[in-house]
Amino acid sequence: MKLKIMNLLVIVYAVMVAVTVLWILVGSGEGINTDERIPEAASVEFTAATVAAATIEVSEPPVSTVPSLTQPLPDLTEPPETTTTQEEVATMPPFHNNIDPSKPMIALSFDDGPADATLRILDLLEKYNSRATFFVLGERIAGREFILERTVKSGSEVAGHTWTHRNLAHLNEKQIEKELLDTNKKIESVIGTAPSFYRPPFGVFNDKVKNASRNAGLAIVNWSVDAGDWRSRSADCIYDAIINDAHNYAIVISHDLYDFTADAMERVIPELVEKGYQLVTISELMYYCNVELEAGKVYFCGLY
Ligand SMILES: [Zn+2]
Numbered sequence: 001m002k003l004k005i006m007n008l009l010v011i012v013y014a015v016m017v018a019v020t021v022l023w024i025l026v027g028s029g030e031g032i033n034t035d036e037r038i039p040e041a042a043s044v045e046f047t048a049a050t051v052a053a054a055t056i057e058v059s060e061p062p063v064s065t066v067p068s069l070t071q072p073l074p075d076l077t078e079p080p081e082t083t084t085t086q087e088e089v090a091t092m093p094p095f096h097n098n099i100d101p102s103k104p105m106i107a108l109s110f111d112d113g114p115a116d117a118t119l120r121i122l123d124l125l126e127k128y129n130s131r132a133t134f135f136v137l138g139e140r141i142a143g144r145e146f147i148l149e150r151t152v153k154s155g156s157e158v159a160g161h162t163w164t165h166r167n168l169a170h171l172n173e174k175q176i177e178k179e180l181l182d183t184n185k186k187i188e189s190v191i192g193t194a195p196s197f198y199r200p201p202f203g204v205f206n207d208k209v210k211n212a213s214r215n216a217g218l219a220i221v222n223w224s225v226d227a228g229d230w231r232s233r234s235a236d237c238i239y240d241a242i243i244n245d246a247h248n249y250a251i252v253i254s255h256d257l258y259d260f261t262a263d264a265m266e267r268v269i270p271e272l273v274e275k276g277y278q279l280v281t282i283s284e285l286m287y288y289c290n291v292e293l294e295a296g297k298v299y300f301c302g303l304y
Helices: 002-028 040-059 065-070 086-091 116-127 145-153 173-191 207-216 235-245 259-274 282-288
Strands: 105-113 133-136 157-160 219-221 251-255
Touching: 105 116, 105 259, 105 282, 116 145, 116 259, 133 145, 145 157, 145 173, 157 173, 157 282, 173 207, 207 219, 235 251, 235 259, 251 259
Parallel strands: 105 133, 105 251, 133 157
Antiparallel strands: none
């Protein structure tokens, strides 16, 4: 019995010694070096990562996400509120989303059509994602309605150039008004909307013409760059005239009656686009120049 107690005491003593030795080794740090298990580089990385994470949290607080979580989701069953009335939409100029207001733009315009050359010019405009304004003669529309329809469908615009192409300075006010309104009615009967401006034949205007235009509710739009196509009858000269005089916000006049004008446009349109000009309608040009056309007033380009 005594021997058993002695053996038990020896075992207890041995266990106590073992625990003490283990405690000394761990406590002194000689057995497991924590610094060696986390190398210096890793420690630096960890520190930098921690700082970076802290910086991101500070510089990019989740301000944008937190409120959205606390705000109620929009009710998608309700139509969005709009402040634009139907009347305002009807009077807004055509807007094409490929226009960059910060880049140069030019409005090409073609008088005296509709004609066969109109179709060639529309082909070119479409090819280069461009548009123009076509000042048509009322008396030329019958039988060529499809040209006006195609003009509008391709994003270009139609405006009046009087019914008979007479010099308006030679007419009285009532006659002038009739020239303008008959043409506008005919255009409206084809494309569904009446233009708000027109171009007088030969660009001629005086106080009488301006009064009649005001009474008809139409602004007068002339040009700042003359292609001189009816004078030169040369595609090369037309090209030179337009390219040499082209300027930002210009309105260019030429005529879609002639094949030589369409020939010139095969070079003019890609060249202007290459130079960085956006080819827009006169309505678009005025819109981006913040010009609100007034009936009876005369305009030459987007600047004056
Ligand atoms: Zn004309």
